[in-house]
Amino acid sequence: MDREGAETYLRLLAEAAIRGSLTPAAESVPGTTRMMVAGHALTAVGALDPLVAEEILTDFRLAVSVRQLRGEPAPGPGQVLTGGQWIGQGRAVLSRQSYLAPRPAMAPSGPESGPPADQERAGRFVPVGLTVPFRAGAISGELCLMSFVQTGTGARFVAAWGVRTPSLELQLGFQHPGLIPFDLFTVTDDRGARYQLDHTPGSDIEWPNLISLSPAPPENIRWLDVAPPYRQAVRVDLRPPGGSAARVSVSDTRLSPGEHLLVMLAERLLTWTPGFPRGGLPTGPSTGPWRTMAAGFGDIIAALEAAGVLSPLSPVPARLATLCASLDLNGHGIAVPPAHDLPEPWLSLLAHYQRRKPDPAQLRDGYAALAASLPELDGIRLTLLGLQHTQGSSVLHVLAQGRTPEPRPGPLDIDLSFPLSIWLRDSGGRWHAARQDRCHRDGLESAIRLRLVPPLTRPADWVEVLAGGRSAEVRALLPLHWRYPS
Amino acid sequence: MTTLPNGSWFTSLPPCETLVPCGQGRHVIRWEAGELRLPNHPDPEAELVLAALGGEKARCVEIAAAWGRHVADLTVLGIGPRSAADPVQVSWDDVDAAGQAGQGVWAGPALRTRVMKVASAPKAAMARAAVRLKVYQQEAGEASQRRLDMLSLLALGTAFQVRLSGHVVAAYADRLDEPDELGRNVRSVLTAALGGRLALVAERWLGIDPDQVEVSLHRDDGWGSVELAGRGQQRRLLVSLPAGWLARVWACGLALTGGHLVVAVERAGWPDAQVLALRAPGAEPVSLSAHAGDGLPGAPDAPHWEI
Numbered sequence: 001m002d003r004e005g006a007e008t009y010l011r012l013l014a015e016a017a018i019r020g021s022l023t024p025a026a027e028s029v030p031g032t033t034r035m036m037v038a039g040h041a042l043t044a045v046g047a048l049d050p051l052v053a054e055e056i057l058t059d060f061r062l063a064v065s066v067r068q069l070r071g072e073p074a075p076g077p078g079q080v081l082t083g084g085q086w087i088g089q090g091r092a093v094l095s096r097q098s099y100l101a102p103r104p105a106m107a108p109s110g111p112e113s114g115p116p117a118d119q120e121r122a123g124r125f126v127p128v129g130l131t132v133p134f135r136a137g138a139i140s141g142e143l144c145l146m147s148f149v150q151t152g153t154g155a156r157f158v159a160a161w162g163v164r165t166p167s168l169e170l171q172l173g174f175q176h177p178g179l180i181p182f183d184l185f186t187v188t189d190d191r192g193a194r195y196q197l198d199h200t201p202g203s204d205i206e207w208p209n210l211i212s213l214s215p216a217p218p219e220n221i222r223w224l225d226v227a228p229p230y231r232q233a234v235r236v237d238l239r240p241p242g243g244s245a246a247r248v249s250v251s252d253t254r255l256s257p258g259e260h261l262l263v264m265l266a267e268r269l270l271t272w273t274p275g276f277p278r279g280g281l282p283t284g285p286s287t288g289p290w291r292t293m294a295a296g297f298g299d300i301i302a303a304l305e306a307a308g309v310l311s312p313l314s315p316v317p318a319r320l321a322t323l324c325a326s327l328d329l330n331g332h333g334i335a336v337p338p339a340h341d342l343p344e345p346w347l348s349l350l351a352h353y354q355r356r357k358p359d360p361a362q363l364r365d366g367y368a369a370l371a372a373s374l375p376e377l378d379g380i381r382l383t384l385l386g387l388q389h390t391q392g393s394s395v396l397h398v399l400a401q402g403r404t405p406e407p408r409p410g411p412l413d414i415d416l417s418f419p420l421s422i423w424l425r426d427s428g429g430r431w432h433a434a435r436q437d438r439c440h441r442d443g444l445e446s447a448i449r450l451r452l453v454p455p456l457t458r459p460a461d462w463v464e465v466l467a468g469g470r471s472a473e474v475r476a477l478l479p480l481h482w483r484y485p486s
Numbered sequence: 487m488t489t490l491p492n493g494s495w496f497t498s499l500p501p502c503e504t505l506v507p508c509g510q511g512r513h514v515i516r517w518e519a520g521e522l523r524l525p526n527h528p529d530p531e532a533e534l535v536l537a538a539l540g541g542e543k544a545r546c547v548e549i550a551a552a553w554g555r556h557v558a559d560l561t562v563l564g565i566g567p568r569s570a571a572d573p574v575q576v577s578w579d580d581v582d583a584a585g586q587a588g589q590g591v592w593a594g595p596a597l598r599t600r601v602m603k604v605a606s607a608p609k610a611a612m613a614r615a616a617v618r619l620k621v622y623q624q625e626a627g628e629a630s631q632r633r634l635d636m637l638s639l640l641a642l643g644t645a646f647q648v649r650l651s652g653h654v655v656a657a658y659a660d661r662l663d664e665p666d667e668l669g670r671n672v673r674s675v676l677t678a679a680l681g682g683r684l685a686l687v688a689e690r691w692l693g694i695d696p697d698q699v700e701v702s703l704h705r706d707d708g709w710g711s712v713e714l715a716g717r718g719q720q721r722r723l724l725v726s727l728p729a730g731w732l733a734r735v736w737a738c739g740l741a742l743t744g745g746h747l748v749v750a751v752e753r754a755g756w757p758d759a760q761v762l763a764l765r766a767p768g769a770e771p772v773s774l775s776a777h778a779g780d781g782l783p784g785a786p787d788a789p790h791w792e793i
Binding site: 003004007008011012014015016018052055059060062063066067069082083084086087088 | 561564565568572574575576577579580581582583584585586587630633634636637640668669670671673674675677678681682685686696697
């Protein structure tokens with residue numbers, strides 16, 4: 001990795017942008033977006049310190065704006081500013097994080113600063129697949145237990161809720177937790193100890209899929225009885241199932257950091273569904289984060305090459321050029337001609353968009369229990385914990401364990417703290433990209449809800465999950481048993 | 487061909503001076519032979535001592551202090567002018583406005599609203615927030631002072647801006663591998679400074695698109711290399727020059743002299759110098775005698791050299 005090359009590239013990009021500012025037709029702060037995008041790419045792959053990138057951006061903004069100084073305050077948006085405005089400019093920031101907010105905790109690297117030792121354990125993962133009907137006053141519904149998870153951070157069920165009120169029809173999964181009568185359930189283990197269910201503290205209130213169990217039960221209990229109010233308990237067998245049903249294979253990929261970033265950007269582009277109207281080819285707005293990202297591809301690729309993290313012979317930029325052409329994204333600035341060898345999942349998703357009309361949905365709201373741990377990828381252990389389909393939307397619940405990079409938010413709208421590419425192929429042969437939708441980070445663990453793009457349309461008998469990292473990719477073939485709340 | 491050291495980088499620059507509002511009048515600030523002089527303040531150090539004891543600090547003295555603080559500040563290269571066609575015009579009114587704004591900007595309402603009092607905030611959390619706030623205010627205050635310094639130095643005019651750039655380059659040209667005091671990569675900063683300035687010189691020299699100029703810092707013996715490669719959109723002017731070129735050649739106004747790209751100064755001097763120059767990319771450099779004349783009408787402060 002050439003860190004000096006990375007810094008030099010960004011500084012030279014600033015010089016080019018300042019030259020652009022000297023032309024009469026220059027925009028108010030020319031080249032800022034290009035610099036933000038290239039700077040984010042370089043910091044994301046670790047080639048450039050974020051503070052250095054922000055310092056370069058700050059100096060660039062000062063250089064451009066000092067050339068716009070005039071004595072009188074600017075009456076509105078325009079190219080002139082006063083000395084007072086110039087000196088009051090804030091520091092350019094790549095991230096949206098507040099200066100005053102504490103910095104996010106970095107994954108500790110040494111034993112002295114490390115997390116409690118029990119967080120390092122993989123844990124116990126059990127598929128459940130049980131539905132617990134309940135009624136509490138005017139509220140009734142079903143608690144759908146997909147899997148049980150016990151790790152160093154505690155024990156919880158991954159579940160979906162179907163809640164019915166007089167004003168709300170039964171819907172599975174996305175209700176506000178305030179409607180869910182956690183405290184009316186009683187949970188007892190095989191030794192008679194009692195536990196309470198609750199919404200996992202710290203997780204998103206719009207995400208009631210993580211149900212914590214407190215206190216944490218011993219690791220060797222054999223079962224839990226989950227009893228709704230005034231009803232018979234449902235027994236959850238916590239003994240590991242006899243043999244894994246998943247067929248898993250691992251193959252080397254050996255992507256460079258630059259290729260890995262470009263693949264993640266391509267997949268982000270493919271899953272930017274709000275920009276893809278269902279009625280036709282993707283024709284997103286003329287501005288917006290995906291246009292910003294696409295317009296910066298040429299600069300990103302040049303920056304990654306300058307940083308020595310992307311070979312000029314890499315096939316990935318040509319694939320990205322093909323993707324942009326397929327999505328009608330012009331002005332991407334990729335110098336190499338498009339390639340014809342797109343990865344099969346990309347082609348499948350493009351074909352979905354180009355069918356111009358949504359597939360008829362034949363899948364009712366339901367869920368499939370899962371508890372499949374994949375081999376470690378780039379230091380991350382991924383466990384699949386359930387598949388859920390609700391109101392035309394499909395999600396895959398996973399737990400990621402390991403030392404992940406520090407989040408580096410920025411204009412590229414990607415999160416390299418979960419640096420894996422996840423795809424799912426259904427038994428009909430269609431691929432679905434899994435885009436991070438919700439994430440609850442606790443020490444070295446991240447519970448993640450991945451939204452599938454496009455959603456499932458049929459009750460697949462099996463799915464193949466493809467998890468890609470920099471060093472390798474894992475394929476896991478999983479049989480599914482769908483369950484539907486009544 | 488090897489060029490030998492031939493005196494300080496600024497030997498090919500004439501003195502320059504400007505008038506600065508100071509106290510009730512306007513005082514001369516002069517740059518001469520690499521030094522900033524204050525003819526109206528015979529003992530600036532004594533004035534600084536008096537100012538420290540509560541006396542009023544004269545603007546001339548403040549500017550001299552700012553010059554001293556930034557004479558090896560790489561930020562100067564990022565903000566200062568790239569060519570004679572890139573004047574950075576700052577008035578003393580701008581400086582006054584910035585000075586007034588800078589006094590309140592770092593503790594303004596936006597900041598105060600963020601530090602709301604919480605009824606039951608834990609003491610440890612409040613203490614951490616207070617520390618962060620203090621650090622923020624300190625850093626912000628220092629940044630404000632640096633910007634005010636910079637604005638004052640830019641207000642001295644183009645001649646001073648270019649000379650200050652020369653001083654900064656000269657401070658680092660022989661220690662490219664060491665980070666500066668703020669941890670910046672010196673080679674990266676100087677490569678970008680060379681690229682930004684030489685691209686505009688090349689445009690005037692060959693009519694080439696500045697974006698087609700690629701530069702690197704030359705580190706070995708000799709003056710470096712200048713080559714043209716490719717055609718059409720792929721055409722590139724590949725230039726490798728030592729970092730010191732920015733001080734000895736560019737800052738002295740010698741970069742493009744008599745239609746030649748000057749790549750080195752063999753014998754520095756004012757108003758006569760001996761330079762090594764290229765007629766075209768890829769050609770062998772020739773030794774030429776350069777003579778300084780009156781400044782051009784559009785850029786009276788910039789030295790104008792002829793062969």
